[in-house]
Amino acid sequence: MNPHKIQCEALNVRTDTKICPGLAKTEKGEMYLFDARTPGPKSICCRAFAAMNSMRMAMAVTDQKDLENLRYFDVTCPHGAVTFRLSRMK
Numbered sequence: 001m002n003p004h005k006i007q008c009e010a011l012n013v014r015t016d017t018k019i020c021p022g023l024a025k026t027e028k029g030e031m032y033l034f035d036a037r038t039p040g041p042k043s044i045c046c047r048a049f050a051a052m053n054s055m056r057m058a059m060a061v062t063d064q065k066d067l068e069n070l071r072y073f074d075v076t077c078p079h080g081a082v083t084f085r086l087s088r089m090k
Contacts, residue, residue: 003060005089006034008044008052011074012083020081022047033089034060048077052084059088 010030013020020026024045032044034056052075064071072087 003036004063006056006059007087007089008032008034008056009085010082011085014081014083020045020077020079022077022079022081024048026077026082045077045082047079048075048082048084051075051077052086056086059086064088 008031010026010028013026013028015021018028022045024047026045026048030042038044038049055073055075059073072085075084075086076082077084
């Protein structure tokens with residue numbers, strides 16, 4: 001099976017500076033590509049990855065279903081400061 005690659009974008013950072021106050025200092029607009037390994041060299045926040053990993057895996061191993069009205073899913077990190085958008089790559 002060839003899993004879908006998943007694109008992840010830091011869509012919104014709800015701080016005045018547009019930089020997350022957490023340890024990873026995620027900035028609005030950062031992009032990641034999930035494949036068989038987690039992204040690097042600028043990797044994603046471990047707390048944010050933990051919050052999105054189950055949805056990322058489901059999207060990676062399945063095709064889009066009719067029940068999915070949108071072509072993406074938005075996931076908010078545990079801090080509540082950053083919203084990430086996950087979408088399947090064609």
